[in-house]
Amino acid sequence: MKNLYLFFVALLSLGISNAQTIITFEDNTIIADSDLVVGPNSDEVSIVVDPTDATNKVLKITHSTDEWWDNHGGFTIPYNQNGATGGTVTFDIWTDHSASVDAGTFGYMIKFENNQDNPGNNIENSFLVDGAGSWQSVTLDISDCANKAPAGNCSGQEHSASTFSKILFFHWGGSNPSSPTPDTLYIDNITYQNGDMLIAPAADAEPTTAAPTPTHGAADVMSVYSFHYAPSVPVTNVNPGWGQATQTSFETINGESIVKMKTLNYQGHDLTETDVSSMTHLHADVWSENGGETLAIFPLDGSQPEPRSGPIALQAGWNQVDIELATLPVGTFGGTIKQFKFSNDLNSGANLPLIYVSNLYFYADSTASVDKIQGFEISLYPNPATDIVNINTSTSVDHVRLYDLTGRVVMEANPNKENFNLDVTGLSKGVYLVKLNAGKKKATTKLIK
Incomplete structure (x- = not known):
């Protein structure tokens, strides 16, 4: 023998x-x-x-x-x-x-x-x-x-x-x-x-508490994966194999199924192509063991440059991340989600050692928009709107344009007054950017139809 x-x-x-x-x-x-x-x-x-x-x-x-x-x-x-x-x-x-x-x-x-x-x-x-x-x-x-x-x-x-x-x-x-x-x-x-x-590696760190419970109403949410919402943007492959070094899996921790990403350089999810144009924000809860890293999230719709968030600074523990889709710093999100990508943003090529992601979903922020940009205030209501939108500002607006998320101008007007309204009955449902000019001053807000 x-x-x-x-x-x-x-x-x-x-x-x-x-x-x-x-x-x-x-x-x-x-x-x-x-x-x-x-x-x-x-x-x-x-x-x-x-x-x-x-x-x-x-x-x-x-x-x-x-x-x-x-x-x-x-x-x-x-x-x-x-x-x-x-x-x-x-x-x-x-x-x-x-x-x-x-x-x-x-x-x-x-x-x-x-x-x-x-x-x-x-x-x-x-x-x-x-x-x-x-x-x-x-x-x-x-x-x-x-x-x-x-x-x-x-x-x-x-x-x-x-x-x-x-x-x-x-x-x-x-x-x-x-x-x-x-x-x-x-x-x-x-x-x-x-x-x-060959020495067995130490067990990976895990969150000791569940991700924060979301507060958005189910009617305002389109979920990718979350313990708290039914999925409406189905994941077809959580680890499609794009040549990345990241090790990815679904793990059940604290009674919830969450995504684990180890040695993250970049990681994608394939999704069922879904229209999320009625949503204004993307939310994710991201857990980091030690913090000090930065992350970027890409809601991919097939356009170039790829739409992406700004750098997300991670602290130790759970981080609640909310990304406004209309104001992404790179690319323009067109309203149809096809894939997600997570990237070790600004880490000088170093992989993120370990993160967990939970409660990944889109949501519509139904509160009225009140912005103060470059010196004048805007109040826009109702928002979401179905027909007439009232706009009140702190200065006379001489020109206003509405853009869809592809950058196309869909409406414009010259009100030359502080308080005015727009009839958006003919617009399709979705998210629009409202850009206002008052002399040399400019302001931008968003409208949901």
Whole structure:
């Protein structure tokens, strides 16, 4: 019975010794079924009886299609064991193709992933097998591209000093011909150079209290996700995979389902395209463990430049964020939401370590608008309006324009008085900007129809 064990190879000529790990797949060894990794287009990754020796167990990987990059399988090295690092790696491999059927050599690739220094930095190196339907021993210096398969793939060798916790085998050998599919390969006796001990990370911090209870009436809200409102802007994919580093998931904390974002550089949500033009604001409750970061939220409608909030300074704990859609500092929101994006705004490229988002929804602010901008006051009512809007100002207004959220002028007038009204009966429902000129003074407010 084989076991996982450590042994030391003395490199006397260098005066040092390198510890190695040999991984086999017998019962009661470190690699268990729960550690196995199955690629998206691999049919099976399992620990099975050796097809050539009933007393032995090996790793089996099967592929039925030629989706080479997604055809992979392997395992994650558990915590409290040494990870793998660059240098010599050896393993035994057996494929089910016979030389008489598949004459020649076929390409595969081994890859070290889950770099403990930087998860995005990996090592990969291609190799050839003869496809003869028998066990073959392969030895590679994964740190050196000089020994890769001819015309094969090799990259990431600059990360060889790092420690990796995942070893994968790919049904692909770069420019070499991949083994014909369907394809079954068996792996055994994987020997690699020891890296650092793999230590389980501390549990992520979590909010100890629920997000603040929203105060907006349900009739004035279009919710994306919130414990307190029925969803009216459905999320079709909370983590669509835009190439971001962010790890995103829904978590149930304090009895509520909220979104967790870890190592946030940017993160998107795909939504069912929804008209929210009757809403004036976007609300989100955002939790930060330590504060001191800034965040930006993008309500995306497909326009360019992308509509976005200004920098949101996060304090430790829950932050209540309200964004007025009509006055975004970048871009113009057109009233139809398609996606959301969250970004680590103004953090010099550093990821936000951890945030949680709850109560993400649009709402209509139904209070009358009273603004004082550049020296004169405006009162506009009723707001929302259906027909006649009364506007009172502290100075005579000589020109007024109404804009929809695409920037198009939909109404204008020259009242030349302080108190006047506008008939908005013919306007469609939505949010409008009201811009007023009084000599050299200007003011802007909003109107909901």
